Amino acid sequence: MTLKLEPDEQELLEGWLRAHGTPQQVVKRCRIVLLAHQGHADVEIAEELGLNRHTCRLWRERFIREGLEGLWEVTEGRGRKPQAGLAQRIVEATVSSKPAGQTHWSTRTMAKAQGVDASTVCRIWQEHGLQPHRQETFKVSRDPQFVPKLLDVVGVYLNPPQNAVVLCVDEKTQIQALDRTQPGLPMKRGRCGTWT
Known part of the structure; x- marks a missing residue:
């Protein structure tokens, strides 16, 4: 031609x-x-x-x-091939289970468990507003003497006695507690999971 x-x-x-x-x-x-x-x-x-x-x-x-x-026509390419039910399986596993020996799923651990690429897991989590690595924590004591004790501790910080040494001990970062005092609330779209 x-x-x-x-x-x-x-x-x-x-x-x-x-x-x-x-x-x-x-x-x-x-x-x-x-x-x-x-x-x-x-x-x-x-x-x-x-x-x-x-x-x-x-x-x-x-x-x-x-x-x-x-x-200039865009031809059919390889691209992403949607898998029926994949997103639902990943979301379900994210909100209802945890990997063995860990407190939450990472994109890599979920990808390995589901047999997909980590970027696929990341995309699905973004589409569904899931952030398993984020947790909201706060624990209110049930001790009836909690408020007076709290005021004593805060008072030491705000108005320490003369020659007093004030030390603060906080949780250690980068170490995950595997046992919790009570069950947390599950993660939902737009809301982090909670634990105490």
Whole structure:
């Protein structure tokens, strides 16, 4: 099939080749059309561009049928293939279970458990507003003397006696407590799980 370009079409194709913003798949299509215009056969074009000759024929024919617009068409690609029920399984596992020996799921542990990529887990968690690594904690003592004791402790900080040494002991960061004093509330969309 012979392919002849109008001068303005040839100029536009060459401009697309030079433009930095032209997608590489469109650049290859432009090269196919320009080489075909110069009289090269599909086999020669394929060899020069490192493509399959059928690909060269496809884009030559598409240009003849559809013109310049046909070169910009987005073709069906590999892309993400949705798996039925995958998101539901991941969300269900995230809110209803925990990995053995850990307090919460990470994207990597969930990905390994579900047999998918970590980025897939991350995307699903974002879509459903889940953040298993975030926990809200607060524990109110049931001790009837809690308020007087609290005032004594705060008083030492606010108005320490002369020559007093005030020490504060806080929980150790980066260490996860595996046993809790009571069950926490489960995680929901837009709300962190809780534990004490």
